[in-house]
Amino acid sequence: MPETDTVNAPDSTELAAPLMEVAPELADELVRRIMAAENAYSESTFLSPMQLREACLANITDLVGDLAGVRPLNLESAKAAGRLKAEQGVPLAALLHAFRLGGRLIWEELMARSDTDAPRTLLGMAAQVWALVDVCSDAAAEAYRVTVDARAEHDADERTRLVRALFADHVVNPASVVDALRTFRIPDRGCFVVVAADTRCADIATPAVEAVWDSAVDGVVGLLFAQTDMLLETVLDGVADGGGNVGISAMFFSSAGIPKAVEQARLARKCAPVDNTSPTRYDSVPVPLLLAGRPEEGRTAAQQILGPLLDLPEGERASLLSTLDAWFRAKGSTTEAAHGLHYHRNTVLYRLRRIGELTGRDFMNPVHASELYVGLCAYRLCSGGVVLTT
Numbered sequence: 001m002p003e004t005d006t007v008n009a010p011d012s013t014e015l016a017a018p019l020m021e022v023a024p025e026l027a028d029e030l031v032r033r034i035m036a037a038e039n040a041y042s043e044s045t046f047l048s049p050m051q052l053r054e055a056c057l058a059n060i061t062d063l064v065g066d067l068a069g070v071r072p073l074n075l076e077s078a079k080a081a082g083r084l085k086a087e088q089g090v091p092l093a094a095l096l097h098a099f100r101l102g103g104r105l106i107w108e109e110l111m112a113r114s115d116t117d118a119p120r121t122l123l124g125m126a127a128q129v130w131a132l133v134d135v136c137s138d139a140a141a142e143a144y145r146v147t148v149d150a151r152a153e154h155d156a157d158e159r160t161r162l163v164r165a166l167f168a169d170h171v172v173n174p175a176s177v178v179d180a181l182r183t184f185r186i187p188d189r190g191c192f193v194v195v196a197a198d199t200r201c202a203d204i205a206t207p208a209v210e211a212v213w214d215s216a217v218d219g220v221v222g223l224l225f226a227q228t229d230m231l232l233e234t235v236l237d238g239v240a241d242g243g244g245n246v247g248i249s250a251m252f253f254s255s256a257g258i259p260k261a262v263e264q265a266r267l268a269r270k271c272a273p274v275d276n277t278s279p280t281r282y283d284s285v286p287v288p289l290l291l292a293g294r295p296e297e298g299r300t301a302a303q304q305i306l307g308p309l310l311d312l313p314e315g316e317r318a319s320l321l322s323t324l325d326a327w328f329r330a331k332g333s334t335t336e337a338a339h340g341l342h343y344h345r346n347t348v349l350y351r352l353r354r355i356g357e358l359t360g361r362d363f364m365n366p367v368h369a370s371e372l373y374v375g376l377c378a379y380r381l382c383s384g385g386v387v388l389t390t
Contacts, residue, residue, distance in 0.1 A: 012125050015114055016067035019106065023064060026105060027057035033101050040094035047088040055081040056102065063106060063132050067125065078136040082143030086151065092144050096137050103133035159183075163214040167194075167221055169259050184212050186255055191229045193236065194249040194258065195222040195279070196265035209235050219269070221262055236279065245272040246279040267292050270381060288377045298382030305375030309358040320358075321376065323351040327363070328373055 019026065031053050035042045041052060058077035066073040078099075085095045107129050114122055162183050165176035181188070198219045208231045213222040226232040229251060236248060247269025249261035264282040271288035272280035282289070291298040303310065309320060323341065327348065330336035334352070338345040352363045359375070361368035 012121050012128070013067070013069035015110060015121060015125065016064060017070075018113060019064040019109055020061070020068055020070065022109075023057060023061050026060050026064075026109065027053055030056045030060065030098075030102050030105050033105065034098050037101060038094045038097055040091050041098075047084070047090060051084065051088075055084060056098075059099070059102060059136060060106070063102070063129075063136065066132060067106075067128065073132060073135065075136065075139040078139040079143035082140035083147045085140075086144045086147035092141060095140060095144060099133055099137045099140065103129055160214075163212065166212065166223065167214055167216075167258060167262050170256060181255055185210075186212070186223070186225060188255055189253060190225050190227060190255075191232045192223060192225045192252050192255065192257065192261065193232060194261035194265040195224060195246060196220070196248075196262070196269040197222075197246045198269070218266070221265065223258060236281075245269050247272060248279050248281050250282045287374060288381055291374070291378045292381045295382040298378040302375050302378035302382060305359060305361070305371050306379060307359055309355060310379070312358075320351055320355055321379070323348055324355055324363075324372060324376055327352060328376070332369070 031049065034052065034056070035049075041047065055077070059081060062074050062077050065071045081098075082095060085092075107126065110122065110125060110129070162176065162180040165173055166180040166184070166186075170177045180186075196219060209224060209226045211222050211224045213220055224232060224235070232251065247265045247267065249264035249268065252261055267289055268280045268282040268285065270292045271285045291301070309317060312320070323337070323343075326337040326340050327334065330340060334345050334348045338348045341348065355372070356362045356368075359372065361372050363369050363372065
């Protein structure tokens with residue numbers, strides 16, 4: 001609060017005192033001026049004229065009361081005005097303009113009520129009026145910013161709560177799920193998939209395909225939805241552009257299937273090859289899915305099938321497993337596997353025969369080859385092993 005005693009002329013309080021009696025009329029006039037000068041107030045659907053008048057009356061009464069020496073300036077009205085405008089979505093610039101309009105109105109009223117023999121008094125009061133307006137404006141602006149920050153934090157927390165409800169078990173909190181579906185404009189029926197990724201995927205949503213994302217402890221999950229399956233399919237191949245492993249659930253057609261699809265997408269991501277650059281679809285990896293869903297049995301299978309191979313020193317074990325992995329990726333072609341590994345074909349054949357000696361399974365036997373594939377997948381998915389094609 002600015003000091004007023006040293007700047008007031010002897011009759012300044014006498015000049016301001018009559019304004020206390022007409023404060024309601026001044027508030028009405030200020031409302032008219034604000035509504036005429038600021039579209040933000042006239043177009044606001046949240047701030048009522050009554051709320052605006054109450055704020056104007058409170059602040060005029062405080063300003064005039066200080067000028068008249070009735071009571072020291074109380075900034076609570078200014079702070080309340082700042083909070084109200086922030087809550088009702090009135091821009092900060094419009095709020096500050098309203099305070100300037102109020103100061104001008106008070107000054108005009110003082111001019112009209114003074115006589116020509118009091119120029120020195122009016123000159124002193126001019127500085128006092130605008131100093132008070134500045135103090136009130138600063139208090140209102142600070143309250144406005146604090147309220148905006150609090151609302152933003154609340155909105156972010158609320159959005160996070162709704163997103164978490166969307167991807168959680170819908171039976172636990174059905175009311176929050178309904179709120180989430182309404183907030184994100186997700187239809188009850190449509191074409192849906194859930195994506196699980198190590199890191200945030202590229203922004204693949206289009207005008208025809210919408211997405212809602214959530215950060216989780218183990219990465220991110222996203223819901224993609226569109227009116228038709230064809231529209232949805234057009235964007236799925238680009239989901240992995242953000243890097244990292246990406247799993248995609250089976251397509252489903254009701255929003256009630258979101259929780260189940262979340263588990264499918266996470267399992268599919270777990271089944272993705274280590275150096276894979278394209279998304280892994282839930283319905284395209286049946287064998288890895290069986291193993292990932294039953295990790296204890298998978299560890300047992302890896303040990304039973306690969307046996308002594310897993311007891312080799314790390315370097316030798318890794319070279320044999322990477323060769324086996326490359327051979328399966330090459331669809332059983334030793335030539336293509338050798339090309340991918342930058343080895344001679346005979347080196348690949350030697351390593352495959354060495355695997356057969358250790359495991360008792362001949363890679364040329366279709367049954368044995370299938371068992372080796374299961375053992376390789378089980379080792380990677382359930383035993384913490386990493387198979388890299390080098």
